[in-house]
């Protein structure tokens with residue numbers, strides 16, 4: 227594994243530690259469930275799904291940039307940090323990468339960890355969810371909360387999965403296995419999704435909250451929707467696609483959003499509400515493409531989002 231955790235060192239004070247000082251390799255040995263809990267970083271270094279979706283490439287470099295951006299974050303209290311390395315897809319097909327990610331996520335879950343998936347194209351969301359289901363108790367309802375400009379429930383092109391299809395794949399899996407489909411999308415931008423897609427997603431059971439809910443006057447009703455959704459799920463895979471943010475905040479993505487949301491106090495309240503529920507089984511940051519970034523700000527934003535989520539996770543099981 228290439229170890230690219232490095233950063234500032236403020237000395238041995240346990241309260242002055244940063245991620246790069248406390249993160250350890252995650253080995254394949256079964257871990258006993260112990261306190262404190264574990265966060266397990268898993269890289270998804272591919273833009274195969276982005277390219278299959280005719281997007282701008284570069285997300286294969288996202289995991290390395292996000293690790294570097296997370297290196298100087300203050301160590302999260304109450305959690306141990308591990309790095310399981312990058313998933314190996316072994317091909318140019320998003321499906322192979324998704325299966326590799328599912329195996330890594332399932333192993334992290336089986337070891338009592340909370341996977342933190344660093345992407346990588348958003349096709350990772352299906353691998354993240356599938357691995358979570360594989361490791362979950364039979365019958366557990368595993369929902370998806372996706373904070374994203376896009377619904378990502380497009381039809382696969384000629385049966386090829388890509389970065390716009392992960393939640394179509396979740397839906398198809400649920401249908402094939404007679405399981406309920408729980409999908410909540412926050413921040414959908416009508417400029418980036420056709421009415422046909424919106425209609426089809428809602429008909430399939432997706433709950434969609436559009437970008438206009440991200441204002442103070444809508445906060446209470448958005449929180450109600452989130453709470454109801456969380457109440458219906460046993461576990462939730464939380465995904466943040468960096469293209470939900472305005473292009474000014476997140477230029478380094480395949481599909482920047484000129485009118486995307488602002489990474490402000492309201493956004494932080496939303497992710498904290500979700501994280502504090504105790505239902506979050508895994509976290510992912512999608513679509514970080516360093517080659518398209520401006521001064522590393524998108525990777526830094528991804529790290530700040532991770533920090534906001536991780537700090538709000540309950541430390542007691």
Ligand SMILES: [Mn+2]
Pocket residue numbers: 348374375376378389467512
């Ligand atoms: Mn997406």
